[in-house]
Amino acid sequence: MTSEPERDIATGILGPAHRRLSIGIVATVVFIAFESMAVATAMPTAVPELDGMALYAFAFSSFFTTSLFAMVVSGELCDRQGPRLPLILGTASFTVGLLLAGTAQSMLPFLAGRATQGLGGGLVIVALYVVVGRAYPERMRPKIFAAMSAAWVVPSIVGPLVAGLLTDELSWRWVFLGIAPLVLIPVALALPSARAVDGPPPGGPSDRAGRKRFALATALGMGLLQYAGSRADAIAIGVAAVALVALALNVPKLLPPGTMVLRRGLPTVVAMRGILAGAFFGTEAFLPLLLVAERGLSSTLAGLSLTGGALGWASGSWYQGRTKTVAPRYLLVRVGCLLVAAAIAAVGLALIPSVPVVVSVLAWTVGAFGMGMSMASISVLLFQLSSVGDHGANSAAMQVSDALFSATFVGLAGTIFGSGHGGAGDSTGVAGVDTWIYLVILAVMAGLALVGAWAAGRVRVTTA
Template identity: 55%
Template sequence: MTTASPTSVDPAPISRDDDPGGGVLSGRYRALTLGIVSVVLVIAFEATAVNTAMPTAARELHGLGLYAFAFSGYFTTTLFALVVSGQWCDRRGARRPLFTGIALFGVGLLVAGTAPGMWVFVAGRAVQGLGGGLVIVALYVVVGRAYPERLRPSVFAAFSSAWVLPSIVGPLVAGAVTQHLGWRWVFLAVPALILLPLAVMGPALARSEREHPVPRSADFDRRRTALAAMAALGAGLLQYAGQRLDPVGLLPGAAGAALLLPAVLGLLPAGTLRAVRGLPTVILLRGVAAGAFFSAEVFVPLMMTSQRGLSPTLAGLTLTSGGLTWALGSWLQGRPGAERYREAMIRGGFVLTAVAIAGAALVLVPAVPTWVAAVAWGVGGIGMGLAIASVSVLMMKLSAPQDPGANSAALQMSDALGNVLLTGLAGVLFAALGGGSAAGAHTGEGAGSPGAFAVVFLTSTGVALLGALVSGRVRGRA
């Protein structure tokens, strides 16, 4: 997917394999690796901590009616920022969008943490989304340009590993801070953690961009920017419509679909929705994997509290095994010699994800022990680690020298779209089958019949199996 036109500067390869040796922590790469992994660590901690503090924040700001918008506001602006970041990286390198994104992310946290009311809080989350979208694409471009091909699987494995500690301690720390100091400090403390990555990787990133110049173009593609805005608005409207089960939701739902479909067709590589061999299928599978796994994951704690009577803490700990084994799966795909099995690892990852979702649903049977869900989610974590990291590696391998930013943006957009659309579908099915009110879903009281949960997990399992069937089409020319 070409987004930049070469000028007088010859296009540099995504990264040259002229490194004499050493790993991602060798002298040449140490500062850069520590810096970008620290960025992922901060984002991961923020994600787990904010999810814990959000209900308290909404209640104290008298904004429970806008609770969902605190999440959708972040997601909507992220969709727009993904495309902007991809174009920016392809034209000027990753350093400026990365640092700008980190700054916006911090500003959004400060706005949310000091918000006097819920609308200001939502605006802060939207600013965070802009920063997060800029950052994630820029990180992928850094990996593609600064590291030789042999080291990229290890870097992506490090990204996944950076989520392990936050997934374990994030909810506990955020819960304690919220209870003893107040929810605002969950937001206000995170920006201080951003300073370390900036200081560590700044010089190394500047050196990398001097060594690997990028093709430059004078202007951004206005058409792509407009399509990104359409995608963000359309996704937001669909998400709003999906929360309603009355005729009022039909109009925003139709408008959202009318905006989103042409935007997706214009932003993703040609043939993505048809699973054309090569890069289009790689991009598609990222969204399929994210949508299948996370559309089921959001219902696991609710199932454990409402159907099996577990406390919220124990229900949340059910998902911890997935965070740990996700890192294991990513590590396995980065081992020496694993490249020859890349396609098999993607297919196997989808199969394991399907097995995990179906296994977690077994807990709906009263005779099945509750720990089965934790074991199942551990299996799913391995599958996602194998599939997601392998898809990322293939995306870099199939990208033309001038396209890593645009293709990284497409990969992340596929992830975000798959997540929100399939999670929205799961929510609609859950509510339509007697899943209970939104209030009941958040408190665990009166939240649904076993049949509603079963349909959600069955749908997610089917999507994961579809990904396994399509995975044989990832091989193709760049």
């Protein structure tokens, strides 16, 4: 008799019909994840060499700003022509961006390379989601989403180490140039299957097309907000006001109607992606700093908390994809939100000297388990509630929600943090912050996660 694992291999995501595509998708995510982790390690060396410290933040924001615009473009291309074209264009753009950044001799070309990478990343990630929606039957989607989450684990562990070695022993440029030719391999594996599901959907494209101008205005608004945050004068106030107006007018046009008021069904599914991302990443951005400044950990040891988070996330995503996991999806999302809220509260225990640091680190791993379980379930729900003609538009909306909430709440945490900086820092520049400021940040993020736990029931179309 054939065992269950053997049946899963024969008929699952690694079965003959899907093996090549599954490997291609997972490998693509691995390279994108590795680049994301590695760039953060190489940036402190690269930017000073390019004489661009004044533009340091833009090395990150330029990527996220252009990727947001590209997500919407990719969604429209997928719904009109299929996922193959944005997959090809995105791979080419990401590769060109790597080459531009790796060969840059000054900061502006480097920023151009990062922006080009962002375009490629945004095009590719939405196209991959559409391929999943079209190529995999519903019963397989939880498993492929689990595999995509697991693809972040190894890069989270080895990415900073490899990038550090390349930067110290060779040059930071190899962090970009070394990966450029490798990106083409996994996409080449996925392209034949993408071609098989290419073309407009049977019911015609989404009726939510023509949103590129709103995406462009939103991206510009985010860029202006980042610019305002880099200044401390009256100009910053004016720029921030313009940016906020642009965001308020255009963001609702990029999301399903009713998203901002948590309308039952698809709008809440899309909103939940952002709520979870905002709460989790708003906390994670300051977790290593808290452990270094308040508990005296080294940067390496503090960074291990993020590695634990990557492992927890992958485990949670694996759990929701198990055949034996029979809990309804809304309940998985709700429990995930509660685990995230509890983990954020437990991070605050690190501020008590008598509490071992490992308590907060382990709690963060459990919170990441909740994130993996919830985020993968949200992706499954998205396709359950979307017609084939809306796969691209709704996948883009989900990614946009993620990016917007993450940027908003990480920025909010930064503003709160800045308000409590006493300026009496030590030689590392991380002390001199009132302890209560960390508690305010954690309270805001935990509150957001609890809002998600309440809203999770609204992902169901009916109350049954």
